[in-house]
Amino acid sequence: MFLLSLAWRSLGNRRLISLLTAASIALSVALLVGIEHVRMGVRESFAGTIRGTDLIVGARGGTTQVLLSTVFGMSVPNGSVSWATYERWAAHPAVKWTIPYALGDAHRGHRVIGTTAAFFEHYRFRDQSVTFASGKAPANDREIAIGSDVAERLGYSVGSKVTLAHGLGAVSFAEHEAHPFTVSGVIARTFTPIDRALYSTLDGLTAMHDDEATSGGLMMGPPPVARAPGEQPPITAFLLGTKNRFETLQLQREMNEDKLEPLTAIIPGLALQQLWQTIGSAEVGLRVVALFTVLVGLIGMVVALYASLESRRREMAILRAVGAGPRLIVSLLVLESGLLALVGATAGVALVYAGIAAARSAVEARFGLALTLHPLGSAEWAYLALVVSAGTLVGVLPAWRAYRSSLADGLSPKL
Amino acid sequence: MSSATAGAAGTSSPAVELRDIRFAYKGGRDVIDLPALTIGQGERCFLHGPSGSGKTTLLGLLAGVLVPRTGTVRVLGTTLSGLTSGARDRFRAEHLGYVFQMFNLIPYLSVRENITLPCRLSPARRARLKGADVGAEAAHLAERLEIAELLDKPVTALSVGQQQRVGVARALIGAPGLVVCDEPTSALDSDRRDRFLELLFARCEEAGSALVFVSHDLSLAARFQRTVELPELNKAAVREMVG
Numbered sequence: 001m002f003l004l005s006l007a008w009r010s011l012g013n014r015r016l017i018s019l020l021t022a023a024s025i026a027l028s029v030a031l032l033v034g035i036e037h038v039r040m041g042v043r044e045s046f047a048g049t050i051r052g053t054d055l056i057v058g059a060r061g062g063t064t065q066v067l068l069s070t071v072f073g074m075s076v077p078n079g080s081v082s083w084a085t086y087e088r089w090a091a092h093p094a095v096k097w098t099i100p101y102a103l104g105d106a107h108r109g110h111r112v113i114g115t116t117a118a119f120f121e122h123y124r125f126r127d128q129s130v131t132f133a134s135g136k137a138p139a140n141d142r143e144i145a146i147g148s149d150v151a152e153r154l155g156y157s158v159g160s161k162v163t164l165a166h167g168l169g170a171v172s173f174a175e176h177e178a179h180p181f182t183v184s185g186v187i188a189r190t191f192t193p194i195d196r197a198l199y200s201t202l203d204g205l206t207a208m209h210d211d212e213a214t215s216g217g218l219m220m221g222p223p224p225v226a227r228a229p230g231e232q233p234p235i236t237a238f239l240l241g242t243k244n245r246f247e248t249l250q251l252q253r254e255m256n257e258d259k260l261e262p263l264t265a266i267i268p269g270l271a272l273q274q275l276w277q278t279i280g281s282a283e284v285g286l287r288v289v290a291l292f293t294v295l296v297g298l299i300g301m302v303v304a305l306y307a308s309l310e311s312r313r314r315e316m317a318i319l320r321a322v323g324a325g326p327r328l329i330v331s332l333l334v335l336e337s338g339l340l341a342l343v344g345a346t347a348g349v350a351l352v353y354a355g356i357a358a359a360r361s362a363v364e365a366r367f368g369l370a371l372t373l374h375p376l377g378s379a380e381w382a383y384l385a386l387v388v389s390a391g392t393l394v395g396v397l398p399a400w401r402a403y404r405s406s407l408a409d410g411l412s413p414k415l
Numbered sequence: 416m417s418s419a420t421a422g423a424a425g426t427s428s429p430a431v432e433l434r435d436i437r438f439a440y441k442g443g444r445d446v447i448d449l450p451a452l453t454i455g456q457g458e459r460c461f462l463h464g465p466s467g468s469g470k471t472t473l474l475g476l477l478a479g480v481l482v483p484r485t486g487t488v489r490v491l492g493t494t495l496s497g498l499t500s501g502a503r504d505r506f507r508a509e510h511l512g513y514v515f516q517m518f519n520l521i522p523y524l525s526v527r528e529n530i531t532l533p534c535r536l537s538p539a540r541r542a543r544l545k546g547a548d549v550g551a552e553a554a555h556l557a558e559r560l561e562i563a564e565l566l567d568k569p570v571t572a573l574s575v576g577q578q579q580r581v582g583v584a585r586a587l588i589g590a591p592g593l594v595v596c597d598e599p600t601s602a603l604d605s606d607r608r609d610r611f612l613e614l615l616f617a618r619c620e621e622a623g624s625a626l627v628f629v630s631h632d633l634s635l636a637a638r639f640q641r642t643v644e645l646p647e648l649n650k651a652a653v654r655e656m657v658g
């Protein structure tokens with residue numbers, strides 16, 4: 001206890017250097033813990049991209065492909081699913097609801113998805129449903145709902161006329177002049193890929209292609225499937241919810257073994273997790289960088305303690321004269337570095353919490369990133385323990401030097 | 416209780432007893448080569464020698480901070496050269512007072528905390544305070560050394576003379592058997608020096624402590640019971656001066 005107060009007051013005696021040293025440790029710890037928080041927030045909101053959907057079903061192909069093309073509006077779908085197959089599975093006794101997805105057209109770099117009212121009823125992200133900032137869902141084949149990014153970037157609002165292009169590219173060769181849409185609603189910001197897409201009815205998408213076919217427009221993309229008049233065209237994928245969650249795996253197996261049409265059914269939560277593991281490896285890099293800054297902070301501390309030793313040789317001689325052994329001198333210096341690391345690490349964590357408390361609402365509004373003020377998790381405790389014990393450990397270096405010089409000096413330090 | 420304490424309790428043994436001491440700093444040649452020196456209990460001894468004659472080194476040997484190459488150092492009946500370094504540190508904390516030439520004080524402690532430092536480091540020394548608690552003893556010593564009003568000041572606010580008195584108070588708290596002073600008056604003017612010596616002697620007498628006082632200033636010698644010329648005793652120093 002006496003030693004602790006000695007160490008504390010010795011640090012206070014060199015207040016400026018002590019503060020700067022602790023501050024550099026605090027900043028590096030704040031970076032480390034802050035990255036951890038942001039990382040968890042990003043992972044949370046990534047995992048929340050789609051919720052409540054038990055299976056996503058597309059044509060036979062890669063799992064990631066199905067996830068990317070339906071949920072993220074990226075990459076090209078594996079193929080198409082016939083309307084008959086969709087209806088067959090929609091009628092399956094384990095299935096509670098379905099959302100058909102017809103994908104393939106684009107408007108100035110934004111995907112257009114043909115779907116039904118079920119999308120607005122059943123689709124969930126972060127436990128929220130799709131709502132409208134203004135207007136309403138498309139009610140007929142001339143109406144289209146748009147994501148908030150689309151509205152912002154292209155300057156559309158309810159009532160705007162939209163002319164669609166075929167194919168996924170930003171540069172459109174064949175604009176569907178013959179079948180212009182009217183914006184029926186702007187979807188409230190979701191911070192998911194929904195914001196970057198347009199949603200028409202299934203009929204709207206069909207009508208667009210039929211009108212174009214009769215007006216002799218240019219076709220890009222998959223060739224039209226020959227079908228009888230009045231027959232529904234195929235869709236790209238469908239989302240479904242089960243009546244009983246526990247039947248999901250069974251249903252997935254049945255679908256993957258469909259004899260009539262080869263399908264791939266994925267569980268979105270699992271697929272998201274797999275995808276995160278691939279793209280999330282960037283977080284390891286971030287963490288390594290943060291750990292390095294902590295290392296730099298600790299090295300700074302050792303340097304500061306080393307630099308102070310020269311001016312403290314007299315102090316060491318006095319301590320020796322009143323009976324302090326080398327062990328006490330080593331303990332004093334190790335305690336000093338341990339205290340600096342502790343103060344720095346604590347301040348760093350406090351900094352992160354204060355920062356989150358101050359910025360969380362702004363961050364949530366701007367990026368849809370939910371940073372939570374949860375109590376210190378095991379990761380934070382582990383980092384704190386790591387920094388404090390590393391700080392104490394590196395304190396042994398200057399302490400050893402002080403010990404050596406106090407032995408060599410005896411009671412007459414050369415100044 | 417350690418053997419150190421048991422030895423110190425013996426009333427008959429001298430305060431300091433040196434036999435055939437040879438000491439060299441690491442990698443250097445002998446600085447001290449001293450066949451014999453004895454200082455009695457409660458004796459006030461003036462140790463004179465020019466700069467570089469090994470005075471501070473000798474005090475380091477007495478304090479058990481330095482260990483001779485050969486020979487025995489007995490302090491208050493305890494053979495320091497036979498103790499482990501930890502035991503020597505404990506012995507020093509318990510039985511020794513040390514006053515430096517200057518810069519006696521830990522800068523980040525108050526005057527009171529500087530004075531009580533030996534009692535904080537050595538429970539045995541604290542236990543020797545008869546009845547009085549550490550704070551009361553510090554206040555008592557400060558009053559006798561005419562620095563009572565400085566007790567709660569930061570040490571940086573003190574003049575050199577005041578600092579030296581605080582150093583004496585620290586050396587004398589808990590009445591150690593031996594007080595060692597390394598040119599404590601060299602930074603004081605003559606008026607302050609005389610008053611300092613008066614106070615130092617009175618306190619040592621009160622505590623019954625033997626005093627080994629080192630200086631190159633021979634004019635102080637008359638005030639001591641006994642004067643030792645280190646160059647006469649120290650064969651290493653003689654060699655150095657001749658060669």
Ligand SMILES: Nc1ncnc2c1ncn2[C@@H]1O[C@H](COP(=O)(O)OP(=O)(O)O)[C@@H](O)[C@H]1O
Pocket residue numbers: 408409410412440441443446464465466467468469470471472473
């Ligand atoms: N820590 C040390 N390391 C090496 N040599 C030292 C050390 N301290 C003193 N010396 C040398 O020992 C000799 C005696 O020094 P010292 O005891 O300080 O003399 P004094 O106190 O009489 O001036 C000198 O030659 C000095 O250079």
Ligand SMILES: [Mg+2]
Pocket residue numbers: 470471472597
């Ligand atoms: Mg000297």
